[in-house]
């Protein structure tokens with residue numbers, strides 16, 4: 001058996017807000033820098049992207065598809081009638097065409113230029129039946145995010161509620177950037193599922209592609225082997241989930257649905273009676289002060305879940321009432337079966353990582369996410385010590401120190417889980433707090 005680093009959810013330029021320069025060649029370049037072996041194709045039901053992949057991917061003897069020395073799994077994301085996103089993995093091009101054919105009368109955009117992530121007017125269970133009849137694997141995408149996800153506020157609380165009789169055909173769940181295994185394993189209904197940590201990348205940037213990945217222990221890089229590993233059969237398995245610390249994800253913390261400020265609770269310095277006249281507003285945060293912030297937050301979350309909390313900043317600024325929405329962490333607090341995770345025996349370890357690009361940004365104090373200075377420093381360290389996954393996880397700190405002391409320090413803190421974060425929320429990524 002061999003170990004493959006795998007990212008099974010990306011997009012193509014046929015989805016909204018995806019970089020126009022995303023192509024097999026640019027993906028290949030980033031895969032080499034990161035150390036990714038297998039990548040989802042993204043958007044494979046979209047006719048132009050399908051044709052592009054069919055023309056350029058080579059089919060190998062073991063059933064795998066490759067472009068130069070990177071392997072690909074035919075993959076898409078579908079939005080169902082409940083506005084839930086589902087990740088679908090296909091065995092081959094015939095199954096892609098079969099599914100496209102079976103879904104097209106239920107979708108207005110599946111054959112369109114912008115049909116990368118098609119909206120299909122069928123229930124989750126109906127879509128599961130159609131795609132699994134063609135031999136595909138399917139599971140919920142970014143399962144806990146406040147938008148377009150199975151467990152979002154006001155939507156489902158268990159897997160069974162969503163998929164009904166088709167639930168037995170679901171074998172994986174995608175954690176999403178703002179959740180990890182510790183958060184997801186607080187929900188009892190997920191214990192038999194394999195968790196995937198995928199990037200959902202919208203560009204080939206090394207900040208996006210492979211920012212989450214899975215280590216698969218499989219025989220060959222083919223769909224059949226990926227399927228065996230996800231179903232945990234014949235000794236095939238995932239041996240590691242790696243991804244952003246949940247706080248870095250852009251939906252970790254609750255937020256105002258209008259101004260997108262994140263809502264936080266802190267301990268008050270003096271005794272106060274009600275939190276609702278004790279808060280401060282900044283550009284990005286609303287901070288409530290309480291004598292017991294944990295209890296106050298708990299009560300607040302229950303009110304948010306009933307759609308009863310309004311944003312005090314928007315009220316002051318516009319006079320209007322805008323609702324606060326739960327982030328991933330609070331939604332899990334609300335619907336989970338337990339306070340602490342209970343990992344089933346089959347669950348592999350999860351490591352919280354920070355993209356190397358962002359570590360360099362933090363060390364250099366550069367805000368821009370497209371900075372040329374950061375990119376050239378990134379390329380330099382990759383040339384020297386790369387690929388990225390090796391630097392983040394395996395290269396001895398003493399080796400990295402020879403290259404850059406500050407970068408080495410931050411990577412060491414990441415590996416030891418000593419980093420603290422400003423949590424993301426409302427579509428804004430979290431940040432690492434470092435003190436050099």
Ligand SMILES: [Zn+2]
Pocket residue numbers: 077085141142148
């Ligand atoms: Zn999605």
Ligand SMILES: [Zn+2]
Pocket residue numbers: 256257258259260261311312313314315322
């Ligand atoms: Zn607001």
